[in-house]
Amino acid sequence: MSLTYFFFALLSILAIASAIVTISAKHPIRSAMALVFHFFMLAGLYLTLQAQFVAVMQIIVYAGAIMVLVVFVVMLLNLGDEATLANKYQVRQLAGIVLAGVFGLSLVYSMLNLRNMLNEFPTHTVEFTTVQAIGNTLYTNYFVQFEAIGILLTAAIVGAVMLAKRKIM
Amino acid sequence: MFTNIPLEYYLGLSAVLFAIGAVGVLTRRNAIVILMSIEVMLNAVNLTFISFASYFGDTVGQIFVFFVMAVAAAEAAVGLAIVLALYRNKQTVFVDEVNLLKW
Numbered sequence: 699m700s701l702t703y704f705f706f707a708l709l710s711i712l713a714i715a716s717a718i719v720t721i722s723a724k725h726p727i728r729s730a731m732a733l734v735f736h737f738f739m740l741a742g743l744y745l746t747l748q749a750q751f752v753a754v755m756q757i758i759v760y761a762g763a764i765m766v767l768v769v770f771v772v773m774l775l776n777l778g779d780e781a782t783l784a785n786k787y788q789v790r791q792l793a794g795i796v797l798a799g800v801f802g803l804s805l806v807y808s809m810l811n812l813r814n815m816l817n818e819f820p821t822h823t824v825e826f827t828t829v830q831a832i833g834n835t836l837y838t839n840y841f842v843q844f845e846a847i848g849i850l851l852t853a854a855i856v857g858a859v860m861l862a863k864r865k866i867m
Numbered sequence: 868m869f870t871n872i873p874l875e876y877y878l879g880l881s882a883v884l885f886a887i888g889a890v891g892v893l894t895r896r897n898a899i900v901i902l903m904s905i906e907v908m909l910n911a912v913n914l915t916f917i918s919f920a921s922y923f924g925d926t927v928g929q930i931f932v933f934f935v936m937a938v939a940a941a942e943a944a945v946g947l948a949i950v951l952a953l954y955r956n957k958q959t960v961f962v963d964e965v966n967l968l969k970w
Contacts, residue, residue: 706872710880717884717907721891726899733903740910747877747921752913752932759936764906764943771947772899775954794893802886809878820874823924835926836933847937854941861948864955 706746713739726772730765737761751829877918885911898953898960902946909939 716739719732737760744753813819836844884907891904913932920928954960 702872706876710876713880714883714887717887720907721887721895721900721904726897726903729900729903733906736907737910740914743877743880743914744917746872747917749917749921749929752917752929755933755936756913759940760906760910764940767943767947768899768903771950774951775899775960791894795890798886798889798893801889802882805882805886806879809882810875812875812878820919820922820924823922827921827926827929831926832929832933836930839927840930843934847934850941851937854944858944858948861945861952 702746706743709739709742709746713743727769730769730772733768734761734765737765748827750827751832874918874922878915881911881914881918884908884914896961896963898950898962899947901962902943902950905946906939906943909935 713736716732716736720729720736723729723732737756741753741756741761744750744756808815888904888906888908888911891907892901895901895904913935916928916932916935920926920932950960953965957965959965
């Protein structure tokens with residue numbers, strides 16, 4: 699039991715640290731590498747929640763596909779860091795940090811006091827987390843949504859090609 | 868093997884991660900970093916879904932995470948294509964320099 703606490707603490711501290719590096723790194727490629735690390739830490743947290751399928755999907759889809767796309771664009775554009783920009787938006791940046799801080803504090807407060815808000819508070823009862831169980835639910839109760847996701851991904855591919863193409867037809 | 872970690876720990880962690888992502892979206896000016904901060908926020912929501920799915924003993928939360936991942940992939944593809952088109956037309960990816968629609 700103390701081992702699970704140890705792993706939870708380790709993974710969550712590393713996840714928070716890598717998220718902070720992601721949003722604060724000067725160069726976008728450092729942000730991207732920190733974000734890959736963040737995704738791996740989240741996959742570990744999913745494993746502590748007995749969600750093996752989602753953990754594998756996290757590594758394949760996020761750390762694999764999406765981050766390759768991001769790193770490809772960063773290298774294609776050959777960007778410098780933001781320090782070269784004229785720094786005339788200090789007030790707005792401070793306002794953003796304050797707003798997000800207030801929002802985050804209220805979110806943390808409500809999440810930690812959830813026990814008083816829910817009628818029946820869930821206890822840890824993992825049942826169906828195998829790929830078979832997920833596939834069963836996905837292809838019976840959520841079949842229409844699954845097909846809609848297919849249409850969405852096709853539309854996204856067509857839209858990305860249309861946007862990135864220099865001259866259409 | 869089963870975790871005895873209280874559900875609030877996971878929810879608090881996910882709230883902190885969501886707030887970090889929100890700070891990134893509000894303060895950074897590089898469009899690619901803003902997209903990455905949005906990914907951090909989406910992952911925080913995914914963590915909430917998974918922890919509730921695990922604590923309620925229900926598969927539906929994991930299926931919603933599946934859908935969120937698909938939408939995030941579509942969003943990343945279209946968003947990065949927009950960044951590419953922006954760079955081609957204005958030679959910048961800093962959102963402050965894109966102010967054509969500002970009065």
